[in-house]
């Protein structure tokens with residue numbers, strides 16, 4: 001099996017490359033330099049030259065404040081990007097794995113969202129990602145659209161300084177009081193754990209089952225607010241921090257976000273697959289960060 005990984009140096013993409021290679025799967029890693037997904041002709045040319053059995057795309061324009069200011073660019077990448085990939089995958093009869101977001105929901109529900117719950121996006125990023133989800137099934141027979149959320153991974157931390165855990169640890173080192181939103185509930189998800197489950201879902205014995213393709217919710221298990229997530233980070237790192245809960249209304253942002261975006265994993269569980277709890281994933285991330293070696297649930301179990 002040959003797998004093309006798009007966004008190969010991102011948080012999720014780099015963990016996918018590492019996990020797939022560890023499973024002995026041939027990978028063709030593609031960075032933004034190699035392929036711009038909003039360019040249909042380039043997507044055709046690059047993927048037709050590789051002829052992969054599976055295309056996994058982690059590429060997205062997901063700076064939510066920027067998406068609000070640039071709706072056309074947001075739709076070019078997040079809606080037309082997956083459309084372009086689905087068309088070429090359809091022609092090559094390749095399996096397409098595309099990632100979407102928990103932000104497609106409005107957050108008014110009090111129980112985990114299932115794949116059949118009605119989306120109600122609150123911002124441009126979420127609308128464009130929802131459009132991207134809808135584009136995939138038109139052109140591609142074999143696909144997984146995976147909604148996930150609250151991602152953090154070692155590459156993001158090291159390469160971009162761009163995930164919540166790294167932001168919290170940096171703030172703790174500054175010894176100033178830290179205020180974190182306590183009325184937005186989600187499930188933080190370590191990209192190493194998500195990559196491990198994706199490596200399972202693309203196996204022919206799993207995805208080849210009748211009716212297995214389609215839309216899935218995949219995050220870690222459990223739920224917490226951003227404040228509770230921060231508290232756990234400092235507890236595990238044994239850091240004494242002046243941490244204060246605040247309401248989302250006190251934290252100025254030009255973008256509306258769902259107050260509750262926990263996703264049900266029951267459909268994933270019916271495939272015989274499961275994700276670990278978010279606290280376990282966080283402990284693994286912190287250990288990986290300290291050791292400089294990313295780890296996954298399976299790697300630890302062996």
Ligand SMILES: NC(=O)c1ccc[n+]([C@@H]2O[C@H](COP(=O)([O-])OP(=O)(O)OC[C@H]3O[C@@H](n4cnc5c(N)ncnc54)[C@H](OP(=O)(O)O)[C@@H]3O)[C@@H](O)[C@H]2O)c1
Pocket residue numbers: 006007008009010011012013031032033035036037038057058059060061062077081099100101102148149150151152156
């Ligand atoms: N991060 C989260 O909390 C979160 C939550 C819900 C859903 N998701 C979804 O999960 C997926 C992976 O997220 P992530 O956090 O791993 O993202 P990430 O670390 O930013 O990685 C995205 C990768 O895609 C590349 N890329 C961006 N725009 C591209 C384009 N137009 N064409 C080709 N490559 C492009 C980026 O390269 P450059 O950096 O060089 O541009 C980067 O390598 C995305 O689809 C995202 O929408 C993420």
